[in-house]
Amino acid sequence: VGSYNVAGKPPPPGLDLAPWLGLWDTVWPSVPGSGAGGGFPGIVAVGFQEVVPLNAGNVIVGSATHNLQAWDRAIAAQLNGEEWAAAEYPAQTELPPLTAGLIARGPSNAAMACLGGLEAEVVGLSSQPVQARGRYVQVAARQLVGTYLSVWVSRALLPHVRGVQSCSVATGFGGYLGNKGAVLVRLQVFDSPLVLVNAHLSAGEQEGDELRRNADVAEILRRADFNQAAGPVPALNAPSAALASASLAPGYWGDQRGVTDTGCAIWLGDLNYRLVPTAISDADARKHLRAGRLQPLLEADQLGREMAAGRVFANSPADPDAGAGTRHGGWREGPITFAPTYKFRAGTHTYVGDPLPGSSSKQGLTAVEGEDGSPLSTSSTDILGAGCDDDSKQPGLVGDKPKSRRTPAWCDRVLWYSSRADLHQLAYQRGELTASDHKPVSAAFLLKARQYDRATVMAMLDEARRAVDMQRALARPKVFHFVPPPSSLEVDDDGPALPSWLRAVVGEGVVPPGGSVALELEVCVRGGLGGALALQAPAPGAAVSCLDCIAILRVEDGGDLFLSVTGK
Template sequence: QLVQWLQASGSDGALPDIVALGFQEVVDLNAVNVVVNSNPSAQRSAAWEEVLLTALNQHLAAGGAASPGRQYKILKERHLVGILLLVFVRLDHVDHVRDQDGATAGVGIMGMMGNKGGAAIRLTFYGSSLCFCCAHLAAHRENVTGRNADYQNILSKIEFGSRASSSYDGGSSECVTSSGLVGSSSVGILSHDFVFWLGDLNYRIQDDVAMDEVFRLSEGGPTHWAKLWAHDQLNIERRRGNVLKGFEEGPLQFAPTYKYQAGTSVYEKRPEKKLRAPAWCDRILWKARTPAHVELLAYNAVPALDLSDHKPVHAFF
């Protein structure tokens, strides 16, 4: 099942130079894991890293593309309680990667705990600076302002300790940080040539659509999904300029990715469970200093991967 998630590919079947994988809730978000004990998070993150590196390189071998230079290695890992971000790079590009760094920010309980937050990794790749941020934002259909605030809080908190050169500013020592400060030696998420924002952003369908209708449209196929787009909270908030301003996203040409019965492709409606309206909680967006330098080749969900009550998404650029 993992291979179906990892094999997102463009129309020419090219292998990606960089693979960034984001997870949420790799451990239970209970009080012990959030406040007291970080060991389960570190152990689970290490286990996922090993499994995914093996799966990536086995996928290459199965496709006949397993020459040593085309295999992947882990470049960097960052985790925060249940949030995990892994960045892999092909070995034939390793000598052209520098300035890698990572940071995390908790924005959950009391605005600081790691039950919600972000993990980010940045690097310079052949002279262009990239940043990946995996986020898990506030839950519940009505809590749009909480999600918007979490996004802004992650932006303001995550700063990297060293300056990455970029094709945009010539590698000067001065930068504009994510909080808008000029002259700092630190680097914010938005201070990169390319930014990719991914994760369980938790935006739902507006409650002006009845829950029964959301279920009906979600289960009805592509023509029905289109009727939900106008009611998607993330689309609405982006149009208003309240969140992810300047970011782009591909069309949502897949069924809402939440909430399923784990182990199935059936939305969760069992009477003993909390009823949640289906939604596109799981998203991948990007922002580029020069938009023409990014082309989205694929953006989809992976229904066959049923380990969770979410369906994972993948994108290929």
């Protein structure tokens, strides 16, 4: 998984995402049999924040989408190669904006028309080489104004993925606008569930601002509801992605609705937690960073402190078998071994407030800059300035110039939740990209997916159904009575149920649940053999008359019982 706040910008031409999303080739451990072959991950989930500018038009009227396509194309080039990306994303086409900035379109008609061909491709019946089709396929995408989550699955793993759903929770202005909030995707890998959350929480580095972020987390956990959001699959930017997503099986989620209901979740994003200002000064933080000392900064990290105090990410029981890393309330974060991810001069590796390399002046400490490090300009849309992460810009104060100096902090994070210890973190890294004032982060996980033995499960279900049917049958009263034997002419016989020489003392009634009833029959033979002859003549050719019949006792909802009565 990866997270990147891109400050409302598309990727620069020729941007290489390998330092962020390609670390499994060089840095991260490979896991044989992980689903993609060659040590590649089976699932790649990429979250963006501020993927479009957080202005009034995008927040209130509807969100632009051209940056989404540009970043999807960059991901595709990293995963499948430039040639494949160029074929799938031939031109930048702006999709119409949507109210409240939510993507909620269904697959296009063209995509649905091609679905039959894709199904053959997914199950391995296509003659087209796998490499030509690309190693990865996008199966889900969800946008909430500037927050965007794009999920890709390897073609080798694709037949075993089902139940893809998405939803979003807005926590921005008034608690319901989408300048802040989260987008969520869940899917089933074999028979194991996985929830992915990409969040952008409230900004601010003043003491007490962390409480607003805590409240954002609580709202996302409380209001995220996949069942309520079930509906059309969101539109995907690449035609092949729309086809692949539409072809996946629906899966079964039962009553699992929220983030932690499934027991397995990854939470990534610009969580905006800073350093506690009373715990470490800006000057001391920079001094420790120049000396390569991270521990003094980590001790002042707001998120670590809030989790330790149980004020955030503490809604579920802790997993006693969890591995290393910060672990509170079932949520945990791996050890942070990289420098803070915010705030940089865009295009450099220099924190805002530090002098640029080769510069002897201190102008970097006082220059007035915008989000991208360029001179600040204001417009009528700046009234919503608090939607971005420039903390000192207050809503409603048009023309306020933000202070450019920010104490370096780990705003960009990855946490995970695993109630059954099925999810294990393999690596946690900062990507050295310079397209934004943030550095991206990425993490590698191993999901120990479960797969049920379908034949055994079906046999157990059949046995359970039979047991239930038997219990239900025993719990019902049984009505019984004698019925006439079937006619040899295959017509309804309304004759007597018993011959005249056979009488049922108890021949009909109700058996109570779990009870029994004794039947009593009388054979009417009086006067010896002559008497019997008077009741029933001997069969043709028979030397001796005999009494012989089969009485049919019918038990409603229980079948027929056959009683043979014979006398000579």
